[in-house]
Amino acid sequence: MQDMPWDHGLTVTADGEGLVGHAGGVILRELADRSGLTAALRDALARDGRFPEVDRGMAMVSAAVMIALGGTSMSGIAVLDHLALVLGGPVTWQTLRRTLDLADPATLEKIAQARARIRAHVWDLVAERRLGGFPWPVIAGRVLAGWTVIDMDATLITAHSPKEKAAATYKSGFGFHPLGCWCANTDESLAMELRPGNAGSNTASDHVSGLSAALAQIPARYRRNVIVRLDGAGASHDFIEHMLNLKIPDGKLLFTCGWTITETDEADIREIPGQAWKPGVTQDGRAEEDTDVAEITGLMSRSGNWPDGLRWIIRRVKPSRRHLKKLTAYEKETGWKYSIICTNIPQEGIEGVPGSRHAQFIDVLHRQHAVVEDSVRTGKAAGLRNLPSKSWRVNRGWVVAANIAADLQAWCRLLGLHDQDGLSDAEPDTLRYRLWHIPARLVRHARRRTLKISRDWPWKTAFTTCWQRISALPAPA
Numbered sequence: 001m002q003d004m005p006w007d008h009g010l011t012v013t014a015d016g017e018g019l020v021g022h023a024g025g026v027i028l029r030e031l032a033d034r035s036g037l038t039a040a041l042r043d044a045l046a047r048d049g050r051f052p053e054v055d056r057g058m059a060m061v062s063a064a065v066m067i068a069l070g071g072t073s074m075s076g077i078a079v080l081d082h083l084a085l086v087l088g089g090p091v092t093w094q095t096l097r098r099t100l101d102l103a104d105p106a107t108l109e110k111i112a113q114a115r116a117r118i119r120a121h122v123w124d125l126v127a128e129r130r131l132g133g134f135p136w137p138v139i140a141g142r143v144l145a146g147w148t149v150i151d152m153d154a155t156l157i158t159a160h161s162p163k164e165k166a167a168a169t170y171k172s173g174f175g176f177h178p179l180g181c182w183c184a185n186t187d188e189s190l191a192m193e194l195r196p197g198n199a200g201s202n203t204a205s206d207h208v209s210g211l212s213a214a215l216a217q218i219p220a221r222y223r224r225n226v227i228v229r230l231d232g233a234g235a236s237h238d239f240i241e242h243m244l245n246l247k248i249p250d251g252k253l254l255f256t257c258g259w260t261i262t263e264t265d266e267a268d269i270r271e272i273p274g275q276a277w278k279p280g281v282t283q284d285g286r287a288e289e290d291t292d293v294a295e296i297t298g299l300m301s302r303s304g305n306w307p308d309g310l311r312w313i314i315r316r317v318k319p320s321r322r323h324l325k326k327l328t329a330y331e332k333e334t335g336w337k338y339s340i341i342c343t344n345i346p347q348e349g350i351e352g353v354p355g356s357r358h359a360q361f362i363d364v365l366h367r368q369h370a371v372v373e374d375s376v377r378t379g380k381a382a383g384l385r386n387l388p389s390k391s392w393r394v395n396r397g398w399v400v401a402a403n404i405a406a407d408l409q410a411w412c413r414l415l416g417l418h419d420q421d422g423l424s425d426a427e428p429d430t431l432r433y434r435l436w437h438i439p440a441r442l443v444r445h446a447r448r449r450t451l452k453i454s455r456d457w458p459w460k461t462a463f464t465t466c467w468q469r470i471s472a473l474p475a476p477a
Contacts (some may be wrong), residue, residue: 018443021082023451024436025065027416027467028408029087032061035122035411036476037404040114045102054091059099060111060397062091064404067383068428069436074100074388074398085442086451097389100397111400112191112213115407119188120219121476122411126186129469130418134222135185140364141285142353148222149184150214151369152230154201157387164392167197176387178399179206181214184229184371186414187425189406190214194392194399204238211243224251229369232258237306244307244344254350256366259312259340266330268299269314269338280315281360283368290318295359296340306342313341313359313366341366415473416466423462434459435466 032038042057066077074093081090103111127134137144159166159175166175177199180192191213193206200206207230215223228243243255259265272294280291296314297303303310316336319327323337331337341362349357356362383402387395409431417423423434438457443450453460 018085018441019082020085020440020442020451022069022079022436023083023086023438023440023453024431024463025069025080025083026086026451027412027435027463027470028065028068029061029083030467031408031411031415031470031473032064034470034473034475035118037061037115037118037408040118041111044110044114045099045107047102052095054089054095056099056102059091059095060401060404063096063100063398063401064408067402067405068409068431070432072383072386072388086449097394100389100394100401101391103393103397103400108396108400112216115404116217116219118476119217119407122415123186123219123222125473126411126414130414132418135414137184137227137368138283139353139368140281140283140355140361142355142361144227144350144353146352147225147227147350148218149227149229150190150211150218151182151184151371152179152207152210152214152228153182154179154195154199155384156197157384159197160386161390163387163390163395165196169197170201173197176395177201178384179210181210183214183218184368187406187410189403190217192399192403194387194396202236202239204236204242207236207239208242224248226251226253227365228253228255229366230255230257231369232260240310240342241307244309254343254345256341256343256345256362256369258366259342261328261338261340262302263330264301265340266328266338268296268301269330271299272296272314277316278358278360280317281364283364292316293359293363309344309346311343311345311347311362313343313362315339315341315363412466412470416469417462420462420465423459435463438463 038057038061040057041060042055045056045060062077062080066080069079071077071079074096077091077093077096080087084090123134137147137149154177156169156171156173157176157178158173168174169177175197176194177197178192178194181190182188183190191210193210193213195206211228215226218226226248240257243253246253276294277292278294280288280293282288293313293315295311297311300312303312316338318335319331319337327337343362343366345356345362347357349355349361383398383405387398389395389398409428412431413424413426417426423431426434438453440451440453443452453463457463
């Protein structure tokens, strides 16, 4: 056996005192308290004539902090016991379950209203304090100042045991099929509706209610100009008509969505003149190779079945290996892989955005919708990989806690880490590894408490800077 000298004379004991693990949790809890979210959730979860020993708003925030730290079940709340030296009395998993079990429709609406009210306060702080102000989308090198982008997408959550309303999914799995909405400007999780696994991908009523919930989360001053992006699953007559007819006070709603190509569409593609194809454009505005874009609106045979005011943009790329098995006969014949976008961006383009009327710009705008896949993936990395209860109501409460966890981390990046290299757009796993899971020692002196982290920690400056910024935030009016 090879000698391993590093462990000579090493002993491991479990009698340390004054130690705090996952010290980054104090930043998330401080942010929830300072922003007013904890108090707002307490009011939303209040019940007449009931006076629980543990503040329900604090219990919900504790669940969100636990999820942000990597918790995947209600029993994971025990990790926060280690922060009790700093945060005070811990929340038991029984208390957490009772809090999550309050997620009836009326309470969910109160929670949504509380989140929207605090989000408006946070966005004002972001616009005031973040380097560069409020983050506006950048498409093909052009800033869409004044525009808020909502990305809609559904995902699958596998149920590994029988759970209420779990059902077979369209991918031959078993579980749930939630529909979520994310804000591309801030990476926040605006709204998510938990649905049974057999819920349809293009159910118009679900998309209508989901979009309504997302719009209600956006502060009024940022809701004047909205762009909605979704994949082909949302391209239903009813939902597109809903978006076309939706009135935004003193503003407008534009959208781009995917389009399922039929043989009729392929026949129309044959009629596109060669000179109509233009090179595709990258996100920074450079021309792409082996990619072409054209507008096919005037050639679309199926356009007569759809409302007026729509445009169709087509993109063709050289197929990759993963495309080969799904190519149609026409695509094999031409050697191109085609995709079509449906949009209501007018022929004159987006006001104040040069070049936005062109097919290349609309193509880039829609392709950035792919970032929602990152949001879905990070959501599953932060509490949505598995739902912890057999109860539908408890699982709905868990989804809300996971959404709040996503918001807290987004607010930390925007308000505390916006100028920190490698952390301003970090994913949950990166934040955990570098900040949230830092060990610390709690020192008491002269009636003051000091949480000390290692002077050798590579991200110590980012940690202390984030704490100082968050702890200095003003309370909401």
